[in-house]
Amino acid sequence: MASTASCLRVNVHYEKWEPMTFTANMEDRVKKISEHVRSKTKVPVQDQVLQLGSKTLKPHRKLSSYGIDKKTTIHLTLKVVKPSDEELPLVLVESGDEGQRHLLHVRRHSSVAQVKEMIESKTGVTPEKQIVTCNGKRLEDGNTMANYSIRRGTLLFLTYHCIGG
CATH class of the missing domain: 3.10.20.90 (Phosphatidylinositol 3-kinase Catalytic Subunit; Chain A, domain 1)
Known part of the structure; x- marks a missing residue:
């Protein structure tokens, strides 16, 4: 069982929806956050771009690889890439x-x-x-x-x- 010390809160903001908040583990991959977003918004994972400040997060990387402090809430911005x-x-x-x-x-x-x-x-x-x-x-x-x-x-x-x- 993961300790609560390794958990963090993730806020995802997108201009068209209310902010979404998830609890995540430092060892979770960015793709897991994208799956949470997909379940709430129906935006396919491949059409999502998650950003932390000016950094675009890569789906295969772990949250911990971005130097995120586990005691703080991280704020991600969602951009939707239009299939066209x-x-x-x-x-x-x-x-x-x-x-x-x-x-x-x-x-x-x-x-x-x-x-x-x-x-x-x-x-x-x-x-x-x-x-x-x-x-x-x-x-x-x-x-x-x-x-x-x-x-x-x-x-x-x-x-x-x-x-x-």
Whole structure:
């Protein structure tokens, strides 16, 4: 059983909600605080950034690693990262015998047309000749990566329009 001497109070502040207070152990990881916040606010852990002053806390680190005094209350600030701002590193696989792979850095709000321009800069294939698919669906101009629920690390596949077959 942990002694009360190793416990501390954690206050988490966010502009849209009342402050949240939790009791934590000095050996708890920051991720545990994020899980408490998620249970109260429904904000997914991956969309949270917890800060102590100007320091951003890393989920895998223990509270004690930040030099927090166990006799005081720590005040953390919660920032919510909007999913539309998220960068999505994706792998593009070209059709053909070699199946060349290219890393693309897109954002959730990137349009398919913008992604096709990135593909052109990597492969030299013009957007008009590209057929880009993901999870069995053809990506259509006018949509964004978010429209297809594309996540970090997703594979995109590139094939080409054939003229005169």
